[in-house]
Amino acid sequence: MNVILSSDDNYARHLGVAIYSLLSNNTDVERIHIYVIDNQIENASVQKLRDIVIPFTNADIYFIPFAEYMSALHLNMVHPISLSSYARLFIAEMLPDNVDRVLYMDCDMCVMGSLSALWNWDLKGHCLGAIQDTIPTKTKADVGLLADQSYFNAGLLLIDLRKWRSMEVGKKCLDFIDSHNGLVKHHDQGVLNGVLKNQWERLSLRYNVMTIHYILSQPKIQSFYKDEAPYYDSVEIEDAIKSPIILHYTPSLTSRPWEKSCQHPMRCIYKEYLDQTPWKGYPLVDDNSPWYVRLINLRYRFLPIL
Numbered sequence: 001m002n003v004i005l006s007s008d009d010n011y012a013r014h015l016g017v018a019i020y021s022l023l024s025n026n027t028d029v030e031r032i033h034i035y036v037i038d039n040q041i042e043n044a045s046v047q048k049l050r051d052i053v054i055p056f057t058n059a060d061i062y063f064i065p066f067a068e069y070m071s072a073l074h075l076n077m078v079h080p081i082s083l084s085s086y087a088r089l090f091i092a093e094m095l096p097d098n099v100d101r102v103l104y105m106d107c108d109m110c111v112m113g114s115l116s117a118l119w120n121w122d123l124k125g126h127c128l129g130a131i132q133d134t135i136p137t138k139t140k141a142d143v144g145l146l147a148d149q150s151y152f153n154a155g156l157l158l159i160d161l162r163k164w165r166s167m168e169v170g171k172k173c174l175d176f177i178d179s180h181n182g183l184v185k186h187h188d189q190g191v192l193n194g195v196l197k198n199q200w201e202r203l204s205l206r207y208n209v210m211t212i213h214y215i216l217s218q219p220k221i222q223s224f225y226k227d228e229a230p231y232y233d234s235v236e237i238e239d240a241i242k243s244p245i246i247l248h249y250t251p252s253l254t255s256r257p258w259e260k261s262c263q264h265p266m267r268c269i270y271k272e273y274l275d276q277t278p279w280k281g282y283p284l285v286d287d288n289s290p291w292y293v294r295l296i297n298l299r300y301r302f303l304p305i306l
Contacts, residue, residue, distance in 0.1 A: 076182030
């Protein structure tokens, strides 16, 4: 199993949680190769990440410097995000040619079960498998999608690298960014959706259960985002939140589990895994979201939703 994640030093401890949770729940996998796209992770953090992997005899870890790829990104971002997020666009160039399948994970995730079934998922000829996300029609239109077309969340991607390379997905993504003058709605996630519309396989929601699924019901999710694409039904969502395999701590109507104001019902899972890493006891931090985001979160926390 090949797994790739991307981080800067600010997210190194969350990356540590993701890696520990992955390895502790997949000890039956013969070999797990972990690739970390390194966007200036400090040496001390790198050593902590190596220390996490050492006890797991079925795993190894490699660090790939991101700096040499940055010059290919011609960005004009209004809302700055970590460039580490864009690193997934260069996966084919970063990994050895003999790696023909890889699982990309965001580092704000906790793995809670076996990924063997996911790793062996039939992509039915597509280069990518992902979990469908809900998104406003306007955002879809900005990347060339119709209102009834599905949009995927890029936090968890199962990639057939042979197909990805043959389709030149990386080059098409860079061309897409340039065609939008370096400013694409939803950043690299919007880029991937714009390039791969109707060319991806929908995976089970259990592999990327996002915060919104714990806060809103299925009808309210689609109503909230005004999304016209067919979505996971209520039974699928209920099954996913009861038995998640991967939790994705997206900032949807609440903050993250490492922040003081977090109200995520599964926030304790993050701390349980954190305490198994060299970052044990790391204190909660203040929510640094913009004031208007915190106001929206408070509105939906304390007032009736929709």
